[in-house]
Structures are given as structure tokens and as C-alpha cells.
Amino acid sequence: MSDTPAGDGSRPPSDNNTKRTAEILALITASLTILAWLGIANGKELIAWLDKDHPAPSSTARPAEPPVISRSPSPVRKTSEQDETTPETTPPTRTPTTPTTTTRPPSPPADVGDCVVVDSGGRFVAIGNCDGSRGTYQVNSVRYQGSCVDTESPSIVKDGYRLCLEIHLVRERCYVIPARGWITGAPRCREAGTVSVVDIVAGATDDSACTRRYQWNKWYSFDHPRVVYCVMRY
Numbered sequence: 001m002s003d004t005p006a007g008d009g010s011r012p013p014s015d016n017n018t019k020r021t022a023e024i025l026a027l028i029t030a031s032l033t034i035l036a037w038l039g040i041a042n043g044k045e046l047i048a049w050l051d052k053d054h055p056a057p058s059s060t061a062r063p064a065e066p067p068v069i070s071r072s073p074s075p076v077r078k079t080s081e082q083d084e085t086t087p088e089t090t091p092p093t094r095t096p097t098t099p100t101t102t103t104r105p106p107s108p109p110a111d112v113g114d115c116v117v118v119d120s121g122g123r124f125v126a127i128g129n130c131d132g133s134r135g136t137y138q139v140n141s142v143r144y145q146g147s148c149v150d151t152e153s154p155s156i157v158k159d160g161y162r163l164c165l166e167i168h169l170v171r172e173r174c175y176v177i178p179a180r181g182w183i184t185g186a187p188r189c190r191e192a193g194t195v196s197v198v199d200i201v202a203g204a205t206d207d208s209a210c211t212r213r214y215q216w217n218k219w220y221s222f223d224h225p226r227v228v229y230c231v232m233r234y
Helices: 015-053
Strands: 115-118 124-127 137-144 155-158 161-167 174-176 195-202 218-223 226-233
Touching: none
Parallel strands: none
Antiparallel strands: 115 124, 115 137, 137 161, 155 161, 174 195, 195 226, 218 226
């Protein structure tokens, strides 16, 4: 009698085959577990990325408007009045205006403090000097087209300037002093009709203050400025 059990004639698996099969199944199970875990993690990251960068469209979003097609307006037909050519209007011609230039006044003929020479008619002759050798009036103010502060003082006009003057005589100098008119220098001293100044008293009105040390025979009083000249008349 045979020791082989009755059956389909196949041999039962050995212990080695059973052990190998169990190891393969365990390896497959572990691989599937790892793949399942990786799939879940990647799925979460994919969902988070979609939520962050690509939000789902809102249910209240307005539908896209259809594009607007621009059309050129139809040409407007001109009326008979518009067809007529409008004549061009010529702007009025403007005459160029020349800018006005302010004319500077000329230099004054004399300055304040100068002594001047005048003739017997009161006309300006030249600038003299104040030592009595040439010049009988001294300039105390110069006005261009104006009047003197002291309207009673002697004055002359030259080149548009009014020279406001006062009498300026010097001791021991000779002059011609008319009863009325302008004082001039004497051509020669001690000639008939000339005078030689002996004394000058500023602020006086008569001869009471004239010197007694020297001889004089006539005196002249003036108000602009107030002064008395004690003279020897020839």
C-alpha cells in the first residue's frame, strides 16, 4: 500500500514556498500602504493649491458682456448753405508801436556851492570862483523845471535848470552894484561907478555894525540872505 494520500495527484506545498509567498504578500501590502499614504498627501496639496491660486468661480458672477462693435457714423450731407465757400477773414493790421524812451535831462550848468558869472541882464555866462575874482552869485539849490524854495531869492534859468542864487561878494574886491538889477564884477577897480567892499555884516539891516577902523562911504542891505555890505564908492 502506498503512503501517498488519495487526491488529484498534486504535491502539497512545502514550507519554503509558503514562507516566500507570505513575504511577497507582506511586501505588496506595505507598498500599497505607502502608495495610498502618498496619494492622500498629494491629493491634499493639490486641493490646497487649487483653492489658493484658482478659486472656484462665484455663482453670482456676471456673465461676460458681448463685445461692442464700433461703427463709423454715416457721412452727413452738407446743405446748400454749407456747400458755399466761406470767405477767409483777414485779421486787422496792427501798426507796431515804438516804445517810448524817457529822455534824461542834460547835466546841470552848475552845482550847489558853485559861484557863477552873470551879465547885467541876469543871463548865465559861466562858472566862476568864490574868491571874488570872477563870480558874484553862489548857487544854493538847483531845480530841473522847478522853482526855488525861496521865491524871493534871485534865480536864473539855464538848459531847463533853475539856479537859485544868493549874493556872494568878497572884501577888497570891486563890483558894479546898480540901483536895480544884477551885480557884476568891475572891469577895473576904482573906476567911476564901481565899489570896493570894505566890510561885510551878516544878519544886519543897517550900517550901525559896519567897521570903524576902515573908511567907507556907502552901504547896501540885502535880504536874500540878510546882509549889509559896507563899501567905498568911486
